[in-house]
Amino acid sequence: MSRTFLGMPATAPPGVGHLRGDEPFPAAARRALADPQLRRNLGHATTTIRAKSGAVIAELPDWQQLRDAGSAIKADVMARLPELLERLEAAVTAAGGVVHWAADAAEANRIVTGLVRATGHDRVIKVKSMATQEIGLNEALEAAGIEPVETDLAELIVQLGHDRPSHILVPAIHRNRAEIREIFLRAMPGVDLDLTDDPAALAGAARRYLRHTFLTTPVAVSGANFAVADTGTLAVVESEGNGRMCLTLPETLITVMGIEKVVPTWQDLEVFLQLLPRASTGERMNPYTSMWTGVTPGDGPQAFHLVLLDNGRTAVLADEAGRAALHCIRCSACLNVCPVYERTGGHAYGSVYPGPIGAVLSPQLTGVADNASLPYASSLCGACFDACPVKIDIPSMLVHLRDAAPHPRAESAAMAAAAYTMDHPRLYAAAQRAARLSRLAGPRGRGLPPPLSGWTAGRDLPEPPPQTFRDWWAAR
Amino acid sequence: MSSRDLILARIRAAGATPAGGVPRAYRGAGAPADPDLFVDRLTDYRAEVHRCAPDAVAATVATILPPGATVAVPPGLPAGWLPAGITALPDDGLTADRLATVDAVVTAAAVAVAETGTIVLDGSPDQGRRILSLLPDLHICVLRPDQVVAGVPDALTRLDPRRPLTWISGPSATSDIELNRVEGVHGPRHLHVVLPAGPPA
Numbered sequence: 001m002s003r004t005f006l007g008m009p010a011t012a013p014p015g016v017g018h019l020r021g022d023e024p025f026p027a028a029a030r031r032a033l034a035d036p037q038l039r040r041n042l043g044h045a046t047t048t049i050r051a052k053s054g055a056v057i058a059e060l061p062d063w064q065q066l067r068d069a070g071s072a073i074k075a076d077v078m079a080r081l082p083e084l085l086e087r088l089e090a091a092v093t094a095a096g097g098v099v100h101w102a103a104d105a106a107e108a109n110r111i112v113t114g115l116v117r118a119t120g121h122d123r124v125i126k127v128k129s130m131a132t133q134e135i136g137l138n139e140a141l142e143a144a145g146i147e148p149v150e151t152d153l154a155e156l157i158v159q160l161g162h163d164r165p166s167h168i169l170v171p172a173i174h175r176n177r178a179e180i181r182e183i184f185l186r187a188m189p190g191v192d193l194d195l196t197d198d199p200a201a202l203a204g205a206a207r208r209y210l211r212h213t214f215l216t217t218p219v220a221v222s223g224a225n226f227a228v229a230d231t232g233t234l235a236v237v238e239s240e241g242n243g244r245m246c247l248t249l250p251e252t253l254i255t256v257m258g259i260e261k262v263v264p265t266w267q268d269l270e271v272f273l274q275l276l277p278r279a280s281t282g283e284r285m286n287p288y289t290s291m292w293t294g295v296t297p298g299d300g301p302q303a304f305h306l307v308l309l310d311n312g313r314t315a316v317l318a319d320e321a322g323r324a325a326l327h328c329i330r331c332s333a334c335l336n337v338c339p340v341y342e343r344t345g346g347h348a349y350g351s352v353y354p355g356p357i358g359a360v361l362s363p364q365l366t367g368v369a370d371n372a373s374l375p376y377a378s379s380l381c382g383a384c385f386d387a388c389p390v391k392i393d394i395p396s397m398l399v400h401l402r403d404a405a406p407h408p409r410a411e412s413a414a415m416a417a418a419a420y421t422m423d424h425p426r427l428y429a430a431a432q433r434a435a436r437l438s439r440l441a442g443p444r445g446r447g448l449p450p451p452l453s454g455w456t457a458g459r460d461l462p463e464p465p466p467q468t469f470r471d472w473w474a475a476r
Numbered sequence: 477m478s479s480r481d482l483i484l485a486r487i488r489a490a491g492a493t494p495a496g497g498v499p500r501a502y503r504g505a506g507a508p509a510d511p512d513l514f515v516d517r518l519t520d521y522r523a524e525v526h527r528c529a530p531d532a533v534a535a536t537v538a539t540i541l542p543p544g545a546t547v548a549v550p551p552g553l554p555a556g557w558l559p560a561g562i563t564a565l566p567d568d569g570l571t572a573d574r575l576a577t578v579d580a581v582v583t584a585a586a587v588a589v590a591e592t593g594t595i596v597l598d599g600s601p602d603q604g605r606r607i608l609s610l611l612p613d614l615h616i617c618v619l620r621p622d623q624v625v626a627g628v629p630d631a632l633t634r635l636d637p638r639r640p641l642t643w644i645s646g647p648s649a650t651s652d653i654e655l656n657r658v659e660g661v662h663g664p665r666h667l668h669v670v671l672p673a674g675p676p677a
């Protein structure tokens with residue numbers, strides 16, 4: 001492991017949080033592929049979002065220039081991280097906030113649990129945050145006798161359905177309206193039994209259910225999309241207003257944020273506030289963005305804590321060929337365009353970070369041995385790179401990580417099949433065309449796109465010629 | 477070693493090297509705002525827009541409010557913006573429970589972005605505490621003519637990051653059900669924007 005001595009970049013520790021799956025990707029994917037409803041739900045949702053996003057991106061004449069700027073700002077941040085974090089800490093402290101540093105998930109959970117305990121309350125409202133899912137904060141709070149209430153509609157659907165999130169932005173993307181109605185009728189206390197599956201009615205049910213909780217819970221936990229080093233300003237981008245509730249109503253606000261989320265200047269937000277909504281929900285601007293700097297007397301929480309989280313990020317930073325994964329602004333565009341994600345859904349990836357970005361970020365955060373099959377969960381078609389608003393070259397990173405991954409026996413045949421196809425340019429090009437065609441064919445496209453179809457199409461894969469396989473390894 | 481020092485040491489050991497500069501070839505601040513585009517974008521996200529004469533703000537607000545409405549009022553709201561016949565509740569520290577029962581809130585804004593159909597509130601006296609524009613189900617926002625700017629970069633140059641900022645683009649909505657935008661979750665379900673015309677040229 002990389003925790004050889006103190007002060008060296010370290011991966012996220014096992015045993016806490018949700019970065020590791022229970023089984024390798026091919027096994028989990030096979031189960032997902034056997035669920036036609038899941039595939040229909042995903043196909044419908046990702047088709048919708050691709051169209052919306054494409055339309056609002058086409059409105060901007062300078063989308064590529066914004067991507068260039070976003071990418072360069074993030075690269076600059078990675079090179080100046082210590083200085084920027086120290087500036088952020090100073091600015092937040094000067095504005096009345098308290099900054100905490102958490103080396104890993106266990107420490108972050110300890111800090112947050114301790115802060116909630118100190119308020120004397122036993123319930124917190126939460127606004128959707130990948131960082132707190134990553135560290136398993138809800139489980140840690142529950143173990144300490146504190147009830148975490150997810151207030152984001154999709155998180156609520158997941159929590160009430162005793163389910164797991166399957167998408168960065170829309171954790172319940174695998175559920176359609178009829179299934180959501182069933183979950184609400186089954187698990188939402190006080191729900192109107194005449195509830196229909198009209199999306200507006202479902203949203204209305206969530207509004208009524210959570211209103212009282214918002215008004216009576218004095219502690220909130222949030223993540224953050226951006227933090228400005230110069231000013232100490234935090235930003236949360238959302239849609240429903242549950243974020244505003246959590247950031248405004250309570251007495252105490254605790255924000256957990258990965259160290260890579262810092263940006264240098266106020267002006268830098270002009271880039272990300274244009275990139276993020278268009279790439280993620282396909283809107284010119286999301287309904288609500290809240291920004292706050294420390295504590296404002298007489299307005300909003302009067303106690304503010306910022307927890308800065310490492311949990312493997314420094315290990316990602318230490319890998320020159322992989323560190324750009326930290327540029328990710330969690331828009332989920334790469335998920336929405338990925339032919340593999342569209343067929344398997346998010347659960348198959350095991351980690352809270354699914355899809356193309358998850359296939360590179362999760363193995364880097366945990367060390368590639370703990371997520372060895374994820375770098376293969378891709379057909380390397382390149383759609384994710386094109387869609388990424390900060391231009392992360394995910395395909396190249398996947399190839400780099402495949403190099404680093406140990407190869408469990410059970411997967412070698414599938415990997416060999418993948419390798420064999422990719423070793424034959426003509427075959428590979430044909431496979432890519434087939435993948436595109438099968439996407440055009442919509443619901444009829446069933447298994448994984450080639451070359452990964454070998455994982456799922458049949459058990460009796462022909463052994464590829466060993467010579468070719470070795471050549472392929474050697475050539476990379 | 478504190479976790480702070482540990483993390484900073486790990487980052488330094490990771491050895492990310494300085495990158496080149498940041499190319500900012502995208503459209504920056506300074507272009508003139510297009511008010512028609514602003515109206516178009518607001519409407520597209522289901523905000524209702526009311527253009528009116530400079531002296532017709534109160535009359536316009538009256539057409540939006542239900543008769544006899546109880547309205548939360550930020551401390552510095554221009555008195556001339558409120559119509560007669562309503563119950564005005566000045567915010568002298570109204571509780572959340574009280575605010576949750578009022579019919580509406582009327583605020584000003586700090587700046588608005590034409591290209592995205594966004595209004596930004598910064599907690600100035602004519603806008604009040606963040607909670608004011610959050611709990612009532614109807615938010616009426618009156619913009620002064622010079623507050624509409626072209627794009628996001630223009631808005632940031634006008635805003636003070638030390639103030640609590642709320643960027644609002646249409647009524648509360650969600651994309652969580654099959655990735656379609658549906659209006660009406662936790663924030664105000666009705667957003668009306670009143671745009672008095674500038675003084676005649």
Ligand code: SF4
Pocket residue numbers: 168279327328329330331332333334335357384387388389390391392
């Ligand atoms: S890798 Fe790029 S496209 Fe994928 S979620 Fe992150 S920012 Fe979005």
